[in-house]
Amino acid sequence: MTKVRAIGHRIPMDSAADPRVLVVDDDPALAEVVARYLRREGFEVDYAADGATGLQRALSTLPDLVVLDLMMPGMDGFEVCRRLRRATAVPVVMLTARGEENDRIAGLDLGADDYVTKPFSPRELAARVRAVLRRAAAEAAPAPLLTGGGVEVDTVAHRVSRRGAPVTLTTKEYDLLVCFLTSPGRAFRREELLETVWGWSIGDTSTVTVHVRRLREKIEDDASAPRHLTTVRGVGYRWEP
Amino acid sequence: MTKVRAIGHRIPMDSAADPRVLVVDDDPALAEVVARYLRREGFEVDYAADGATGLQRALSTLPDLVVLDLMMPGMDGFEVCRRLRRATAVPVVMLTARGEENDRIAGLDLGADDYVTKPFSPRELAARVRAVLRRAAAEAAPAPLLTGGGVEVDTVAHRVSRRGAPVTLTTKEYDLLVCFLTSPGRAFRREELLETVWGWSIGDTSTVTVHVRRLREKIEDDASAPRHLTTVRGVGYRWEP
DNA sequence: TCCGAGACTTTCGCATACCGTAAGAATCGT
DNA sequence: ACGATTCTTACGGTATGCGAAAGTCTCGGA
Numbered sequence: 390m391t392k393v394r395a396i397g398h399r400i401p402m403d404s405a406a407d408p409r410v411l412v413v414d415d416d417p418a419l420a421e422v423v424a425r426y427l428r429r430e431g432f433e434v435d436y437a438a439d440g441a442t443g444l445q446r447a448l449s450t451l452p453d454l455v456v457l458d459l460m461m462p463g464m465d466g467f468e469v470c471r472r473l474r475r476a477t478a479v480p481v482v483m484l485t486a487r488g489e490e491n492d493r494i495a496g497l498d499l500g501a502d503d504y505v506t507k508p509f510s511p512r513e514l515a516a517r518v519r520a521v522l523r524r525a526a527a528e529a530a531p532a533p534l535l536t537g538g539g540v541e542v543d544t545v546a547h548r549v550s551r552r553g554a555p556v557t558l559t560t561k562e563y564d565l566l567v568c569f570l571t572s573p574g575r576a577f578r579r580e581e582l583l584e585t586v587w588g589w590s591i592g593d594t595s596t597v598t599v600h601v602r603r604l605r606e607k608i609e610d611d612a613s614a615p616r617h618l619t620t621v622r623g624v625g626y627r628w629e630p
Numbered sequence: 631m632t633k634v635r636a637i638g639h640r641i642p643m644d645s646a647a648d649p650r651v652l653v654v655d656d657d658p659a660l661a662e663v664v665a666r667y668l669r670r671e672g673f674e675v676d677y678a679a680d681g682a683t684g685l686q687r688a689l690s691t692l693p694d695l696v697v698l699d700l701m702m703p704g705m706d707g708f709e710v711c712r713r714l715r716r717a718t719a720v721p722v723v724m725l726t727a728r729g730e731e732n733d734r735i736a737g738l739d740l741g742a743d744d745y746v747t748k749p750f751s752p753r754e755l756a757a758r759v760r761a762v763l764r765r766a767a768a769e770a771a772p773a774p775l776l777t778g779g780g781v782e783v784d785t786v787a788h789r790v791s792r793r794g795a796p797v798t799l800t801t802k803e804y805d806l807l808v809c810f811l812t813s814p815g816r817a818f819r820r821e822e823l824l825e826t827v828w829g830w831s832i833g834d835t836s837t838v839t840v841h842v843r844r845l846r847e848k849i850e851d852d853a854s855a856p857r858h859l860t861t862v863r864g865v866g867y868r869w870e871p
Numbered sequence: 872t873c874c875g876a877g878a879c880t881t882t883c884g885c886a887t888a889c890c891g892t893a894a895g896a897a898t899c900g901t
Numbered sequence: 902a903c904g905a906t907t908c909t910t911a912c913g914g915t916a917t918g919c920g921a922a923a924g925t926c927t928c929g930g931a
Binding site: 836843854863864 | 916917918919920
Binding site: 513545 | 719721741742743744762765775815816817862863864865868
C-alpha cells in the first residue's frame with residue numbers, strides 16, 4: 390500500500406452498515422434536500438449548520454465522508470477542510486459556487502477529494518459521493534502479498550522487498566521467486582522450473598542453477614548458506630517459509 | 631467507461647446527433663414557444679400535452695432530457711418524474727410557478743436535476759437544459775479527480791496541473807496519465823497499456839515507450855531520472871504516488 | 872480542395888542490463 | 902576416497918529500454 394491513511398477513518402466496505410455522510414451547509418433547505426436524497430440512496434446522513442459545528446461533529450463521529458459547503462459564515466469550508474486533514478483522512482466533497490475557479494484549485498490543494506458546483510442535482514451529488522467512497526475504499530484495500538521468510542512480493546505492483554527493504558529482481562528471478570512462494574515447502578525439480586518459468590520442455594538445467602544462485606544473492610542473508618531457498622540434492626530446490 | 635448508466639439513456643456526448651429534448655406541458659402556446667426556441671438552439675424537440683402521454687413518450691423514445699411542467703391536470707409533474715426515475719436516469723428540468731419553494735424542494739427530491747420558475751425566458755430554459763446535459767455527461771465520466779505525486783488531473787475539466795501549474799498534454803499522454811493514476815502503484819505491461827489506451831490487441835509496444843517518454847518530459851522534474859513514472863524492466867511502467 | 876501544423880507512429884542506433892553457456896571448484900552422499 | 906551433483910565465476914550474445922528523428926495521419930483554416 391502506498392498511502393497511509395490517518396487514524397480513525399472507517400472504511401465503508403469493511404462494515405456492514407451504510408456509509409455515514411456528514412453534510413455541512415449553512416442553508417438548511419438545501420441541506421434537507423441533499424440529506425433526504427442521500428438517505429434514500431442508502432447513506433446514513435448527519436447534518437451540521439456551520440463550519441465549527443461540522444468540524445466538531447466530524448471529529449467526534451468520524452463519518453465515512455463529509456460534504457462541505459465552501460461559503461459559510463464563520464469558519465468556511467477551506468478552514469474546516471484544513472483542520473479536518475490535520476487529524477483524519479476522511480474524504481471530503483466540496484460544494485462550490487459556479488465559476489469559482491480559484492476556490493476549486495485551493496480546495497484541491499487542501500485535500501478535498503472532489504467538488505460539485507452549484508447548482509447541482511441531488512442525484513449528481515450522490516453519484517460523486519459514491520465515486521469518492523469507492524475510490525477511498527480501493528485506496529485503503531491492501532494489495533495481495535506473497536510472503537514467506539521475511540520476503541514480500543506484491544504481484545500487482547510487481548515489487549519485492551526483504552524485511553521492508555526494496556529488492557530489485559530481474560524478470561527470471563522474479564518469476565522464480567513467485568513460483569516458489571506460491572508453493573512453499575514444495576520441492577521443485579529443475580526440469581519443472583525450466584518448464585514453468587522458462588517455458589522450455591527441454592534444455593540445460595544449469596540455467597536454473599545459475600538463476601537460483603543469483604536469486605539467493607539477493608534475498609538470502611548468506612547466499613552460500615541459504616536458509617529459505619534450499620537445495621534438495623538430486624531433485625532441485627525448495628522454499629522454506 | 632467505468633459507470634453503467636441506467637437502461638436506455640442516451641448520453642448526448644456520445645452521439646453525433648443533436649440532443650433530443652421532450653417537453654411535457656399542458657399549455658400548447660407555452661410549449662410551442664419553448665420548442666421553437668430550443669430547436670433554434672440546436673435541440674431536437676418532441677412534445678407531449680399531458681403527464682400520461684409524456685411519460686409514455688419518454689419511455690419509448692428515450693430522449694436525452696425531459697422538460698416537465700409541474701402543474702398539469704391528470705398526472706402531474708411529480709408523478710411523471712417519480713415514474714420516470716424508476717426506469718431511467720434521464721435528466722429532468724422542472725417548470726414551477728414562482729415562489730413554490732416546497733414544490734422546488736420536492737421536485738429536486740424526486741430526482742429532478744434543475745428547475746425553472748415561471749415566468750421564464752426561453753433563453754434561460756435553454757441555458758439550464760444545456761447545463762444539465764453537460765452535467766449528466768460529466769457524471770457518466772470516470773473518477774472526476776485524480777491526484778498523485780504532485781500531479782492533479784481534473785477529468786471533468788480535462789485539465790492537468792503539476793504543483794498547481796497547468797500542464798498541456800496531448801490526448802494519448804492524457805489517457806496514459808489517467809490510466810496510471812487510477813491504479814497507482816500497479817505495474818502495467820506495455821501490451822496492457824496498448825490495449826487500454828490505444829485499444830489495440832496487437833501492435834508495436836515501442837509506441838508506448840515513446841509516449842511515456844514524452845509524458846515524463848512534461849510531468850517529471852528530471853525525465854531521465856523519473857521518480858513517479860518509473861520503468862519496471864521486463865514488464866512495463868508503474869506510477870509511484 | 873489544398874495545405875500546413877500538430878499529433879501520432881515507426882524506425883534506427885546506442886548503451887546497458889540480462890541471459891545462457893561453459894568450465895573449474897567445492898560439496899555431498901556413499 | 903571417489904563419482905555425482907551442485908556451486909561459483911566469467912564471458913559473449915542478445916533483448917530491452919532510451920533517445921532522436923524521420924515518416925504518417927488528422928484536422929482545421931485558407
